[in-house]
Amino acid sequence: MHMRRVGFAVVTALLLSSTAYAQEKIKVGVTATLEGTYTVLGEDGMRGHVTALNVLGKKIGDKELEFVVASTDATPDSAVRAVRKLIEQDKVQILLSPLSGDEGIAVKNFAKTHPELTFVNAASGAQETTYVDPAPNFFRFNMDGAQWQVGLGKYAYETKGYRKIATVGEDYSFIYTQVFGLALEFCGLGGKISSRQWVxxxxxxxxxxxxxxxxxxxxIYLGLGGADAVNFLNQYQQAGGKAHLMGGSIMIDQTILSSKGNAKNALIGTIAASGQADTWEDPRWQKFVKAYQDSFPPEKRFPSPSLLATNYYGSTMALILALREVNGDLSDNQSKLKAALAKIEIDAPNGKIKLDSNRQAIGTNFVTEVVDDGKGALFSKVVKVIPDVNQTLGYDAATFAKIGLPSRTVPECKKY
Amino acid sequence: MTGFVERHPIWSLIILLIMAFLAWLIFAVWPPGLEEAIGRKKVFLSAVFNGITLGGLYFLVASGFTLIFGLMRNVNLAHGSLYLFGGYVGYGISAATGSWILAFIAAFIVVAIIGVLLQLLVFRRMEGQDLRQTMVTIGLSIVFADLMLWAFGGDFYQIQTPAWLIGPVQLPLMTAMKSSGEAVFLQYPLVRLVIFCGSVVIGILMWLALNRTRVGMIVRAGVDDREILAATGVQIQLVFVLVFAFGAGLAGIAGVVGGTFQSISPGEDTRFLLASLVVVIVGGMGSIPGAALGAIIIGLAEQLGSVYIPTYAIVVTFLIMVLVLALRPQGLLARR
Known part of the structure; x- marks a missing residue:
């Protein structure tokens, strides 16, 4: 009898303690382009995400983060499908999504139908996402395509002496935004863009x-990414092309600079601009590169993180830090988390990032030039670092609004 | 040919005029008015050449597909996976040995062996059950795609073009006349021309083999009536295995070609399956000349479309398919 009572007490105690220790989970849905043209970009984005978790850990006070990953293929409908699945089936509370430009516009619009949830943009960079009718629960901790081109037009015009260029770009919002940023600066100085081809x-x-x-x-300015960029370079080499090249932010990136084959050598000496530069001396950047390299064996990663890895790292970091600030409190439709995200300033590997009133990042941009490290590996070398780049690119709001939204033909090649 | 002229004198005249106009477009130096209206001649000529050479690649994939269909009535929807796997094998061999030619041989043999296994283990077990075969091959293509993603990752692979094929050659086609009266000739990537010639040679050899040899006779007889052929004592199963191996091997070779002038990555399997389906639907299921014609038409439509109407380039291909299905559902060169 006595023994039985003791046994009962022990069992009760065990049950109690186990409920006390059972951790509350915070479920976060992540999407990346793990299929299609941008597969390599999605994979490296996820490496950046994992690196952030390795560095920062998954603990939020006494709660723990749980991540559910869904794959997309860079089309807007695939992104909405993935996000919807994460919300409805996996019951995630927060989203870290998406990767690509058109996806971003679609997910932002979708975010409005779930005002109670929080969306942190993973890496997408179309201007429209946060500039036109932004969603109050959508936060973007990376700059948009136009911000990532700041400095390139000036460098091309003044230092390289280019006066007339042609562009080739993929036919969707992110590349429109990139050409928009390039054209404003290059044409503003007096340069000419003689043709814009969209594929x-x-x-x-x-x-x-x-x-x-x-x-x-x-x-020739190339606004291509992933498989498209590799195919272009390969065929450009076969056709005996010899023009000077300029690159967009996902063209001059480790996703392309580390591709197999030697077609990428056409890029040596190419000038570009992006939200990062592979050889930046800054200790925060070097620490991030080290953390990325330590997180994966050499054959499972690039020599140095791509822009996508950096963006996923930055957005994961912003989310974790904001969650820690509110101690994982998601009550009242996550209002505390949203407030924390809106005003947080993160010390990202590629410079300090804070958000403007549209919840769009203001950050640091880099003009780069592709160099060979002597062992056959290509890197982007820093030429110029430009801090505090905002979404209107230094224009006042009224002038900027007059330019129009990035498209195949906007902006016109003139000084605004 | 003379029969066609006699039956359709007006159509013949129209076709002749169009051909003459095309020949003029290709060989003449364009007057300035025309250049203003539709762009430089260099762009047009390159697009035509690109369309034809791309057609060569489509032909390699589609001819294996149509051969297998013609003889065995197998709609092998895993054909795209064979293409992609051939590309990966070719990449592995060329990276290991540095030999481009060896990559072709290895890809042909390895993929042909897979074809033999497919025929022996899958198709023979469900002969004559079209729907089951179709479902099984769809399933297999998904499994293969995931296995290849697992083994090779999502990376893009490019097969190294041998040094002697890199760079352009000058073709004896004038694109413009300089003010000094000096002619400017078209520069064109050598590798694409070589690959196109290769596929023409393969096409002609296939046609000869089918029409001038004993084995070809057996295959043609099999296309017409399998039961009677088997009843005459021909080992029809052996013929099936050989044809399947050959068709699969061609897809493997096409994979190496695709990996050389484009790149191979996950997703290419469905792209080429779709392309070869469109090609054989346009050309006629089971017809080798049909596959050749369909491949050239689709290649030209894609390339000219991408230059002159970039926004709708993708639609053009399918418009052609819809037109053919509406007007001549059996395909342009089908016999029945």
Whole structure:
């Protein structure tokens, strides 16, 4: 009898303690382009995300973060499908999504139908996402495509002496935004853009596009990414192309600079601009590169993190720090978390980042030039660091609004 | 040919005029008015050449597909996976040995062996059950795609073009006349021309083998009536295995070609399956000349479309398919 009572007490105690120790989970849904043209970008984005978890840990006070990953293919409908699945089936409370430009616009619009949840943009960079009718629960801790081109037009015009260029870009919002940023600066100084070619995302055969490139230009600007960029370079080499090149932010990136084959060597000496530079001396950047390298064996990663890894790192970091600030309190439709995200200033690997009133990042931009490290690996070398780049690119709001939204033909090549 | 002219004199005249106009577009130096209206001649000529050479690649994939369908009535929806796997094998061999030619041989043999296994282990067990075969091959293509993603990752692989094929050659086609009267000739990537010639040679050899040899006779007889052929004592199962191996091997070779002038990555399998389906639907299921014609039409439509109407380039291909299905559902060159 006595023994039985003791046994009962022990069992009760065990049960009690186990409930006391059972951790409350905070479920976060993550999307990345793990299929299609941008597969490599999505994979490296996830590496950046994992690196952030390795550095910062998953603990939020006495709660623990749990991540559910869904794959997309850079199309807006795939992103909405993935986000909807994460919310409805996996019951996630917070989203870290998406990766690509058009996806970003779609997910932002979708975010409005779930005002109670919090959306932290993972890496997408179309201007429209946060500039036009922004969602109050959508936060973007990376700059947009136009901000990432700041400094490039000036460097091309003044230092390189390019006066007339042509552009080739993928036909969707992020690249429109990139060309927008380039054109404003380059044309503002007096440069000319003689033709803008747009190719569908996922184009394999660029031979005709290459043939249609004008001969009488000083440089050709490439706004391509992933498989498209690799295919372009390969066929450009076969066609014997020799023009000076300029690159967009996902063109001059480790996703392309570490691709297999030697077509990428056409990029040596190419000037570009992006939210990061591989060889930046800053200790925060070097620490991040080290953490990235330590998180994965050499054959499972790039020599140095890509822009996508950096963006996923930054957005994961912002989310974790904001959650810690409110001690994981998601009550009252996550209002405390949203308030914390809106005013947090993070010390990201690629410089300090804070948000403007549209919850869009203001950060640091880098003009770079591609160099060979002597062992056959290509890196982007810092040429210029430009701090505090905002979404209106230094224009006042009224002038900026007059330019119009980035598209195939906007902005016109003139001084605004 | 003369029969066609006699039956359709007006159509013949229209076709002749179009051909003459195309020949003029290709060989003449364009007058300035035309250049202003539709762009430089260099762009047009390159697009035509690109369309034809891309057609060569499509032909390699689609001819294996159509051969297998013609003989065995197997709609092998795992054909795209064979293409992609051939590309990976070719990449592995060329990276290990540095030999481009060896990559072709290895890809052909390895993928042909897979084809033999597919025929022996899958198709023979469900002969004559079209729907089951279709479902099984869809399933297999998904499994193969995931296995390849697991083994090779999501990376893009490019097969190294041999040094002697890199760079452009000058073709004896004038694109413009300089003010000094000096002619400017078209520069074109050598590798694409070589690959195109290769696929033409393969096409001609296939046609000869089918129409001039004993084995070809057996295959043609099999296309017409399998039961009677088997009843005459031909080992029809052996013929099936050989044809399947050959068709699969061609897809493997095409994978190496695709990996050389484009790149191979996950997703290419469905892209080329779709392309070869469109090609054989346009050309006619089971017809080798049909596959050649369909491949050229689709290649040209894609390339000219991407230059002149970039926004709608993708639609053009499918418009052609819809038109063919509406007007000549059996395909342009189908016999029945």
């Amino acid at each position: 569908p995302l996922g184009t394999k055969d660029f031979a005709s596009v290459i043939a249609a490139l004008p001969d009488d230009v000083d440089a």
